[in-house]
Amino acid sequence: ANIVTLPGDGIGPEIVTSAVNILKEIAKIYNHDFSFEEHLIGGAAIDATGNPLPKQTLLACQKADAVLLGAVGGPKWAHLSNVRPEQGLLALRKALNLFANIRPIHTYDALLSLSSLKEEKIKGVDFIFVRELTGGAYFGKKTRTEKTATDETLYTVEEIERVSRKAFELAHTRRKHLTSVDKANVLETSRLWRETISQVAQDYPDVKLEHQLVDSMAMMLLINPAHYDVIVTENLFGDILTDECAALSGSLGLLPSASLGKESIGLYEPIHGSAPDIAGKNIANPIGTILSVSLLLQYSLGLVNEAIQIEKAVNLLTQHGPLTADLGGNAYTTEITKAVINNLH
């Protein structure tokens, strides 16, 4: 398999190196042939080429079996007025047509105390968030004059249908409970969302579909997080709610994501940012990226057992350490990599 790596900015290079070492170990143990090709994205790409998604990077990604990304952005590029590191990531999602962003949120028994929430609230939390990723206000028409600005949110039936199907299919393999989040009492796009997903539901009679308004959802996620199984919503609501979910789980540095489309190619990245303040110090937590590699093996390469072995190795790590500073330990990034490799054996 041909894997493109996009280290990006801040701690990106360190955590991608760690995750690639895990992939190499998996290749060794299970006798696979993975090739790696590194390319520029984000601020690093702006510095080198002026473009946050250079043509070469895009071409390489389009030919790859999977793409592994670290993180993009940072204060270094905040002053630029007409180009931003994030544009590289948004353009890549759009170009590869990765319309479904999958974020599994689950808590580790050994790390429950790290959450702001009470242990009894988050023990056993295990749900998957499916965020629409290539539509809505992110890619809508924008206007700007001296005195006004506008953003348009547009959704088509087709866009809603395909991401809904992904969510129903996931729910079908799990506890068969899907929560769709919208603001149908105010937004026209939300009413189309609700109608469309209710139609799609007829093809998945074994899955229970529940609708929730986005404001109530922001509340219910704190009051009863264990209630949820699969949650699906549009791009901007998903951006906000997935970060809330990350915080509630207490393990921001541990959370992976997969961005998927109709084909098997996917983009895999931890959900945390580029953390420029700790970049280059070999102290970043690589687990979010390592677990992204587990999703990569599962969703793009179909190597389900290998994916599970990584999850198990991480689970062991949460129990016996070592841990990085964000989890209360003082281990280096490279020590975590070694420990996960040990646990794989």
Next chain:
Amino acid sequence: ANIVTLPGDGIGPEIVTSAVNILKEIAKIYNHDFSFEEHLIGGAAIDATGNPLPKQTLLACQKADAVLLGAVGGPKWAHLSNVRPEQGLLALRKALNLFANIRPIHTYDALLSLSSLKEEKIKGVDFIFVRELTGGAYFGKKTRTEKTATDETLYTVEEIERVSRKAFELAHTRRKHLTSVDKANVLETSRLWRETISQVAQDYPDVKLEHQLVDSMAMMLLINPAHYDVIVTENLFGDILTDECAALSGSLGLLPSASLGKESIGLYEPIHGSAPDIAGKNIANPIGTILSVSLLLQYSLGLVNEAIQIEKAVNLLTQHGPLTADLGGNAYTTEITKAVINNLH
């Protein structure tokens, strides 16, 4: 003073009755002359007139010194395709030009255990949320065809400026720390928001202005809620984040809100919904509405001492009870009213 009451739907009538009794007691103790005029809104207004904001209601509100609202909406009206109870509330906010929704979030020491968050996280939390209330996607152009839907978010410099000034002025009387929330890395309206509020900041040199992206904010509110003093954001982000804040405080039934404009007239309502499942049982928690009356006395009538007396009476109640079921007690709504009145003496 001439106060219009809009009981609305579900538990609305019970909680408004309770709060009006508190106002009457305040009038008696402090020798004020309050007159009350009740009108229809929401589902109750649809049932009676077909219109969620009847002309008579709007006229009465426009002539009032302040408006006290219970709650609107419920499953009873969910099947209606061309009229919704919520439209009455949205139209009223717009017609009275109430562009700033103020929601104080603070926790009660005696009730900390009710929150999903750990006590050490929420002890001492005390901030005010200022949500823009008459702009953005709520009131933007909408289109709908068989296959697509759109919502436009529009903001003008003037809209951003006036709500920013309210937020700076509040911060100026408090800990002088304002957090502005946007999604400036993606939305044009957010970039206008950030530019405009940064301009306004020059008129308030003693207030420290901080910018936060909406996704990070959803996270930071859980990780470090005690950090915040005043928070300001646009309409839809505010809708989502204020509900998250309500849940984190653990005291949803206790939280009031004030919607203010340029004049002294304001609309006051608890932040919870109409709770149709418990309507008519005399078990709803009236405290959110009673504290809304405290905001009414302060912001529309300038009766600051009277406002503080209500806050103190509620504080006593949280310490010694009685409490309604949502707070772990089993008192009736009317018992709470009586207890607050006792505490006022």
